[in-house]
Amino acid sequence: MSARILNGNEIRDQIRKEVAADMVELRGIGIRPGLAVILAGNNPASELYTRNKVKSCESLGIHSERLVLPETVSTEELLDRVAELNSRDEIDGILVQLPLPSQVDSKKVLLAVDPQKDVDGFHPMNIGNLVTQRPGLIPCTPAGILEILKRSNITIAGQRAVVVGRSDIVGKPVSLLLMHRNATVTVCHSRTKDLPAVCREGDILIACLGKTAMITGEYVKPGATVIDVGINQLKTRDEVERYFPGDAKRMQEFETKGSTLIGDVDPVTVRPIAGAITPVPGGVGPLTIAMLMANTVRAARLRHVQTQTPVEM
Ligand code: GUN
Numbered sequence: 553m554s555a556r557i558l559n560g561n562e563i564r565d566q567i568r569k570e571v572a573a574d575m576v577e578l579r580g581i582g583i584r585p586g587l588a589v590i591l592a593g594n595n596p597a598s599e600l601y602t603r604n605k606v607k608s609c610e611s612l613g614i615h616s617e618r619l620v621l622p623e624t625v626s627t628e629e630l631l632d633r634v635a636e637l638n639s640r641d642e643i644d645g646i647l648v649q650l651p652l653p654s655q656v657d658s659k660k661v662l663l664a665v666d667p668q669k670d671v672d673g674f675h676p677m678n679i680g681n682l683v684t685q686r687p688g689l690i691p692c693t694p695a696g697i698l699e700i701l702k703r704s705n706i707t708i709a710g711q712r713a714v715v716v717g718r719s720d721i722v723g724k725p726v727s728l729l730l731m732h733r734n735a736t737v738t739v740c741h742s743r744t745k746d747l748p749a750v751c752r753e754g755d756i757l758i759a760c761l762g763k764t765a766m767i768t769g770e771y772v773k774p775g776a777t778v779i780d781v782g783i784n785q786l787k788t789r790d791e792v793e794r795y796f797p798g799d800a801k802r803m804q805e806f807e808t809k810g811s812t813l814i815g816d817v818d819p820v821t822v823r824p825i826a827g828a829i830t831p832v833p834g835g836v837g838p839l840t841i842a843m844l845m846a847n848t849v850r851a852a853r854l855r856h857v858q859t860q861t862p863v864e865m
Contacts, residue, residue, distance in 0.1 A: 555778070555826035558704050560696075564838035567699065567846060568612065574849045575613055578856075585852035586615035587645040587671065587844075588637045592630065593623040593653045602649050608841045614848055615642060627657045631664050638666040644852035645671035647844065650721070668855055671847040674720070682728055689847050694726035696839025697758065697779055698733070700830060706756065706777050709734035714754030716740045716747070716816075717761040722781055726758055747771070759816040765795055769821030778829040781836050782816030795819060 578585065587609050591602045602618055609616035619633060630652070637646045646669045652658045667677040673691040681688030701708055713735040717723040723739060731737045740750055741761075751757055751771035759767045760781035772778060786792050789806065795814055796802040806812045815832035823829060830836055 553824065555823045556828040558700055558777075558779075558828050558830045558835060560700060560830060560835040560838040563700055563703050564842040566703065567839070567842040571612055571842070571845045571849055574853075578849065578852060579613075581857070583852055583856050584613070584615055584642075585644045585849050586617070586642045587647065587848045588617045588619060588643050590619045590621065590630070590633060590637075590646070590648045592621040592625045592649070592656065595651065598649045598651075605647065605841055605844060608845055609848070612845055614845065617643075623653050625653060625656065627655075627660055630656060630661045634661060634664045638664075638669065643669065644855055645669055645844075645848040647672050669851055671844060671851055673725070673847070679720075679725070682725060685732055689851060690729070690843075691721060691725045692843040692847060693722050693781065693836060693840045694729050695843040695847075696836055697726050697781070698729050699839055699843070700779065700836065701756070701777070704828065706828065708756070711735050711755040712753050713737045713756040713758065714740060714751050715758040715760065716751060716767065717759070717781070719760065722760040723758075726760070730756070730758075761816050763816055765814055765816065765818040767817045767822065769818070769825050772822050772825045774825050775827035776825075778817055778822060778826045779836060780815035780817040780830050780832050782814070782832065783837065784814050784816070785811045786814050787811050 589602045589605050591598055606616045606618045621629065634646065637643050646665050648661055648665065650658065652661065662674045663676065665675055667675045670678050670689050673689040678688045682690060708730060713730045715723050715727045715737065718739055718741045727737050727739050735756065738750060740747055744750055748770045752773045754773060754776055756777045757772060758779045758781065762782060764784040786795065792802055792806045792812055795818065797820065802812055813833050
């Protein structure tokens with residue numbers, strides 16, 4: 553038996569349709585949501601991610617701006633740019649792409665974003681709202697993971713969920729979201745003792761540790777749902793053959809581009825054991841941008857429309 557593949561592209565398309573319907577409704581009352589994306593420095597991955605975020609806005613009719621600042625930018629310059637975006641009425645969402653250059657005080661910059669425009673959900677006020685289950689903006693990747701589970705009819709309540717990785721962006725917030733949906737949640741990290749045994753307790757296993765294919769079959773309970781958040785590159789032919797044996801498409805991609813993507817989960821040993829699994833690419837990744845679009849529309853609604861329905865967190 554091989555795991556059911558949870559197709560992130562299909563779920564992204566469903567969410568984009570819902571966002572498109574929201575856009576029509578907002579247009580009807582004269583509101584056009586707007587997103588500003590700040591990119592500082594020349595990290596190639598960040599360049600690509602921010603371009604894709606802007607492209608996604610354009611295809612939905614969301615106003616978007618991409619602000620590119622040099623690698624040498626100071627904390628003060630970034631604070632000035634954020635302050636300007638906070639004050640502009642046509643901007644509903646502000647996203648500061650991470651990581652920022654090393655000389656920048658990232659925490660100070662994230663704290664400067666107006667919590668109402670914080671479409672990444674990284675501001676301490678939104679984190680606090682998440683912890684205490686108040687309405688607010690939720691980080692995009694964790695929100696996307698919940699959408700995958702919900703829309704794939706994976707039971708969360710009463711299940712054991714194991715999260716491997718404790719980052720502010722994914723591990724911590726996804727743990728809270730799962731806990732609020734009545735999962736029994738364990739958060740693991742680099743100092744967890746006997747990690748494979750702890751992971752094997754998970755009916756739901758969230759791999760967000762950022763280590764190429766580290767989660768192998770011995771970490772997985774038979775039938776578990778495995779969500780692979782990792783985005784890593786394979787750069788040698790040997791690795792591609794090892795992780796994707798007999799996969800002609802993968803090898804072809806590797807030959808053309810010189811690399812191919814893999815997550816934190818080893819497909820060879822995990823797919824025969826898991827009940828369901830998200831692929832890389834095409835699993836969690838597509839949801840992150842879809843949820844950013846949803847958050848931008850939601851931020852516009854919260855700022856411009858008087859009556860709001862609190863959203864469950
Ligand atoms: N870098 C990696 N993931 C993210 C994200 O979700 N938001 C931002 N702003 N930067 C990131």
